[in-house]
Amino acid sequence: MKSYLLLFFALTSTIILAQDTQYISKDIAINNYINGTLLTPKTIQKPNLAIIIGGSGPTDKDGNQNFLKTNNLKKLAISLSNNQIATFRYDKRIVKQIRERSVDNTIIFDDFVTDATSVIDYFIKTNTFNKIYVIGHDQGSLIGMLASKDKANGFISLAGSGKSIDSVITEEVAKTAPQFSQDTQRIFEILKTGKTTTDYPVALSSIFNIETQRFIMNWMQYNPTSILSTLNIPSLILHGSKDLQVSKSEAESLKNASNKAQLKIIENMNHVLVTIEGGDLENSKSYNESHRPLANGLIDAIITFIKE
Structure with missing residues (x-):
């Protein structure tokens, strides 16, 4: 009897959760590279759309x-x-390529920008949504900035860097392995000329693999x-x-780079958006703890910005 009761409560909970869902979910293939999931609110005919771009x-x-x-x-x-x-x-x-065991080693950063731009263009053409906003997390912040120009109605950066990636890596090496600082700077100088190099310490191979x-x-x-600074949209x-x-x-x-930008610091939120x-x-353990809820204040800040 006990096992039947447990099954009954499990099924009942599932039904209740399904009834509480306020959106319709639909998987969409944007093109040969990009697959994703669209969640559309049930109660609004032409809602605003937020396109979410993941990190590195x-x-x-x-x-x-x-x-x-x-x-x-999610x-x-x-x-x-x-x-x-x-x-x-x-x-x-790259996720789709890994699943299909067909990884393209010639991928460059601009490919991710192309993908984000394709997503924005796809939804602009549908004319289904009132306004389109781009939300970029981590590396997705920079991707989103580049893709949003002259296309999106607003942009949101979540834990996005304010520095170029060579500056980020150079500073990180200086903090954690200062003995390799000169090599790091030397390699970046080579890369700035458009050339590659095999002359790097083994300790830096995870960064500078050919x-x-x-x-x-x-x-x-x-x-x-x-x-x-070039985006002429609210951010x-x-x-x-x-x-x-x-860092903050x-x-x-x-x-400070844009007079159209607002800044909000979420107290006790970390890089993966939890408290x-x-x-x-x-903090480190939370990167692999999916049960944690998003940080308090995060969703409210985004909703307020989009609905303003």
Whole structure:
């Protein structure tokens, strides 16, 4: 009898959750590279749409990688769609290639910008939505800035860097392995000339592997503050006070780059958008704890910005 009762309550809970859902979910293939999920509110005929772009690495539409499971982008999409804002989130093209075992080692940063632009263009052509906003997390912030120009109605940066990637890497090496600072600077000087090199310390091979150098070479030409300054649309810079990867000063640099930008610091939010009450150990562990809810104040800040 007990097992039947457990099954009954499980089924009942599922039905209740389904009834509480305020959106319709639809999988969409934008093109041969991009697949994603559109969540559309049930109660609005022509809602605003938020296109969500994930961070660096093989990040899927939910915000996850092999060793990073937070579901933060999925939670973000569902929360917004339950508040009458349509959302579209998608797998980065590298995710699809990994699944199909056909990884293209010639991918460069601009390919991700092309993908984001294709997504925006797709939804502009449908004429289904009132306004289109772009939300970029981490690396997706810079991608979103570049794709939004002359296309989107607004832009939101989540934990986005205010520095070019060569500056970020150079500073990180100086902090964690200062003995390799000169080599790092030397290699970046070579990459700036458009050339690759095999002359790098083994300790830096995870950064400067010959297969990734052209990607970095392409990526480092973009300075986020310079790009944001050219956007003639309202922008919201959201940053967590417990972000271990991107400093508050970088968020402030982004805000200062544009007179159309607002800055909001979310207290105790970390880089993967959850609340951290403790120290660095809890912060690091949270990168693989999908049960954590999004940080308090994050969703409200985005909703307020979009509905203004």
